[in-house]
Amino acid sequence: MGFDFEFDLLRELTETSGVPGYEDRVRDVVKRELAERTDEVRTDAMGNVVGTVHGAADPDYEVAVAAHMDEIGFMVKHVTDGGFLKLDALGGWDARVLRAQRVRVHAEDGDLAGVIGSVPPHTLTEEERERDDSVDGVVVDLGMGSEDVEAAVSVGDLVTMEQSTVELGDCVTGKALDDRVCLFAMLEAAARVEEPDVTVRFCATVQEEVGLRGATALGVDVDPDLAVALDVTVASDVPGVDEDKQVTELGEGAAIKLKDSSVITTPxxxxxxxxxxxxxxxxxxLEVLPSGGTDTAGFQNTNGAKPVGAISVPTRYLHTVTETANGDDIAATVDLLTAFLGSETGEHDYSL
Structure with a gap:
């Protein structure tokens, strides 16, 4: 099919691992790309990355653009006597989608392939069939004997889903589009914005999936005059969902956020x-999201009241390994962010 953007970079971002607090691998990719697209790059003690493009006309007026690097994942909390791994969730999982999925365990001596176990339906009782799935009930099978597992894996090792990112008709599907597709959009805008009037700080944040922690800390250090965050949003435009609960629709363009459960954007x-x-x-x-938070809230009042906005990429099947976004919506998000930054002079009055 082909897209009007660099699909290989998007694929690299989504397939690279990085759970909350341990974003090291994807951070290396972001630092590499920001170094080519901005004037200077720095990191902080939490692992946030900031690439700065200095303003040509009013360098003292600062706009922060934020997208988070972390993906939902797990931490090993226990190794059973039989050599299976029990997990603690890092971020909000819908446990129904985890059965029989492939995972990657990031052990000290290298990555290990694993699968999440699933009991065949032939042997389930009626009570077991009706029982709700939970992360606490998940076990990872490494296909190894218990002694080998105990030697290779430790409590605290990280686990991510194993999935490739591919084209699907007019769409892209894979794991971690939340929020790597927005990281990608931010990087694309950074490459396109040339000599902006104001200083732009492109911020790749950490630990969003566990409480917007990176953006909240960064809001103190960066202290922008205006902040715009990028994240995915719900697109439940599929059979069986009432229209008023679909939030956004694939193929209808970038979503301009009016609210979510963490923020009401500045009118x-x-x-x-x-x-x-x-x-x-x-x-x-337009996006009105009933529940779910974004980095937008991390900048709104952390260092005093700030005007904030947000652009979202409509995405189906959020927090699964088959998150799906439309290519034209991704391109529209890049175009809107680029145009908005290019038109920002520092003279717009956002006070209420």
């Missing part, structure tokens, strides 16, 4: 995002 900011999209002919839709 003047989301109105200007809409105005830029209309002026540039960029497909867009």
């Amino acid at each position: 003047k900011v989301h109105r200007r995002l809409r105005a830029v999209a209309e002026e540039e002919g960029i497909d867009h839709q």
Whole structure:
């Protein structure tokens, strides 16, 4: 099919591991890319990465753009006598999707392939069939004897899902599009924005999936005059879901966030995002997300009241290994962010 963006980089970002607090591998990719696209790059004690493009006209006015690096995953909490791994969740999993999935265990001496066990339905009782799935009930099978497992794996080792990222019709599907597709959009915008009037700080944050922790800390250090966060949002535009619960629709463009459960975006900011999209002919839709938080909230009041906005990539099947986003929506997100940053002069009044 082909897309109007660098699919290979998106695939690398999504397939690279990085759970909350241990974003090392994906952070290396982000640092490499930001070094090529910004004037300077730095990290902080939590592992957030900031690439700065200095403003040509008003360098003292700062806009922060944020997208989080971490993906939901697990930490090994116990190794059973039989050599199976019990897990503690890092982020919000829907345990129904975990049965019989392949995983990768990141042990000290290297990665190990594993599968999440699933009991054949032939042997289940009626009570077992009706029992709700939970992460606490998940076990990972490494296909090794118990002594070998105990020698190779320790409590505290990390576990991520094993999945490739592929084209699916007009879409991209794989693991960790939340939020690597937005990291990708941010990096693409960083490459396209040339000599902005204001200073732009492109922020790749950590630990969003466990409470917006990286962005909250970064909001103190960066202290922007304006912040725009990027994240995926719900697109439940599939059979069986009422239209008012679908939130967004694939193929209808970038989503401009009005609210989620963590933030109400600044009206003047989301109105200007809409105005830029209309002026540039960029497909867009409005997002009202009933539950779920984003890094937007991490910047809104951490270092005093700040104007904030957010752009979202509509995504089906969130927090699974088959997260799916439309290629045109991804391109529209890049276009809108680039146009918005290019039009920011530091003179827009976002006060209420």
